[in-house]
Amino acid sequence: MDRLDLLPIGEVARRSGVSVPTVRFYEERGLITSVRTTGNQRRFERHVLRRIAVVRAGQRFGMGLAEIGEALATLPADHPPTKRDWVRMSSRWHALLTARIEAMERVRDGLSSCIGCGCLSLRSCPVYNHDDELAAEGPGPRRWPPAARDA
Amino acid sequence: MDRLDLLPIGEVARRSGVSVPTVRFYEERGLITSVRTTGNQRRFERHVLRRIAVVRAGQRFGMGLAEIGEALATLPADHPPTKRDWVRMSSRWHALLTARIEAMERVRDGLSSCIGCGCLSLRSCPVYNHDDELAAEGPGPRRWPPAARDA
DNA sequence: CTCATACCTCAAGTTCGCTTGAGGTCAAGC
DNA sequence: GCTTGACCTCAAGCGAACTTGAGGTATGAG
Structure with missing residues (x-):
């Protein structure tokens, strides 16, 4: 099953410019998805690079990951948009x-x-x-x- | 010693629109200063309201408290600017x-x-x-x- | 077969800008 | 004198967006 055109996490990190733990973190948050090899390693489709690019762009606009996630949810997750x-x-x-x-x-x-x-x-x-409308946003950073x- | 034209913390909070703990927090960070009454309560000069206004404005510009503090440091701390x-x-x-x-x-x-x-x-x-210039900023929020x- | 990487999971730490809580004092009205 | 509310300190917690570390598995080259 282990397709050759799928990227291991290190490649994704290198190409997208974020760290390996960050890639895992984004997956955990549902911003990107992966499949697993028989040996339980992540393999990513190429278009997750685009998704990560969108995440970084969104962050530059001052968006939180949740908000970015909503936007990404409007894109197809399975095939390249x-x-x-x-x-x-x-x-x-x-x-x-x-x-x-x-x-x-x-x-x-x-x-x-x-x-x-x-x-x-x-x-x-x-x-x-x-x-x-002051405060009334709960704890956490502003x-x-x-x-x-x-x- | 307890002058009448000095504001207790609750007044400062009410007038500036931030919470009482936040006022203490700002003092702890050196953004504002206070004197104490004989009974160890904080009393603030009126112009701390201006300083707090500056802090809130700076935050809207995306500045951190440290950066705002530097700007405030260029203002006189003892007398109204x-x-x-x-x-x-x-x-x-x-x-x-x-x-x-x-x-x-x-x-x-x-x-x-x-x-x-x-x-x-x-x-x-x-x-x-x-x-x-990616990552390379250490931990903490972006x-x-x-x-x-x-x- | 061995070794070096690259990968895995899970837990805990970091910074920021606060909030929340526990437990106690102070000031003013009745 | 008593109660009420505003104040005090100190400690811990929270959410965001990650990083760091411990301890273990996979994969590929030699």
């Missing part, structure tokens, strides 16, 4: 990214105007008071952005 | 934010062109391969952005 699959997924990401960029721009410009007026301590300040609520 | 102090600090942040926004735009636009060519798995892909290395 078609161009249509990519276009669909990535256009959503494009919109999302644009929204986040705009949010950052608002904060940045708020910063300037705020400095102009010297109001940083006031409740009406756009920097101080940009989104006022990520940027807290959520994609704006736009 | 002057407008000049703010301008100096915030103009640096403005530049930094602009750089990050531009980086995100590059990634976003790379995403589009990438989809156009269907190359997401290739090493030459601008999304896949945007900054290639932050966004990994660093402000670009621009």
